[in-house]
Amino acid sequence: MLEVADIATFYGRAQVLDGVSFSVAPGEVVALLGRNGAGKTTTLKSIIGLVPPRAGRVTFRGQDITGWPSYRIARAGLGYVPEERRIFTQLTVAENLEVGRQPPREGAVGWSEDALFELFPNLAERRGNLGKALSGGEQQMLTIARTLMGNPALVLLDEPSEGIAPVIVAQMARAVRRLKAEGLTVVLSEQNLAFARAVADRAVILDHGRVRFDDSFAALDARPEVRDAHLSVSGA
């Protein structure tokens, strides 16, 4: 579904990713883990074309998308939910969803508003409220829901559990598992190991712009030294 092959990404002259490679199978949920500044966000931005890699290749559904502008990558079926919530504060929840609507896409899950309200019951209760009236967690859910209105085949989620209340984190985890059950492929960046473990099939650990580990959580549990060296969280 997605193949990231040996990418090198820079901000100006500063190299941030140094030969990052991993692949994601259809229907898989992969968590990118690593400390602050390890390169997780930059990896997602490289995939979606916001910071195009200077070397290496990104292949999505068999197509080389390296160097494509972001809007074209999005149109090919790759959804991106940035860490900072991007909702229209002066529009209602339902109107925000409408803005994200795209025609159905072959080989991707088609989302209706009703299905999204089932996925995020909090949003259903607030469908007539303005975006600015939502809590941070609800805004995060709305950003994800709006991206799903574009019917992506794969969605990139940047730190979906960050800065939201624990009860909302649990709802977010349930939602990500539902996305997988619906057949969506997901790549998410996380600092929260417990959240990643609850939703993902596999962990890809980055440190200083390189992949240090790529395997199951069971394999990670068998390598506490990897966790201690590259993650700042405890092994919850």
Ligand SMILES: Nc1ncnc2c1ncn2[C@@H]1O[C@H](COP(=O)(O)OP(=O)(O)OP(=O)(O)O)[C@@H](O)[C@H]1O
């Ligand atoms: N726009 C930018 N210009 C210059 N350097 C940047 C820029 N954005 C990120 N960096 C640097 O790139 C490195 C990787 O950042 P990145 O945001 O990808 O890390 P991260 O693993 O996602 O961490 P975080 O959890 O803090 O988001 C860091 O050293 C950061 O300072």
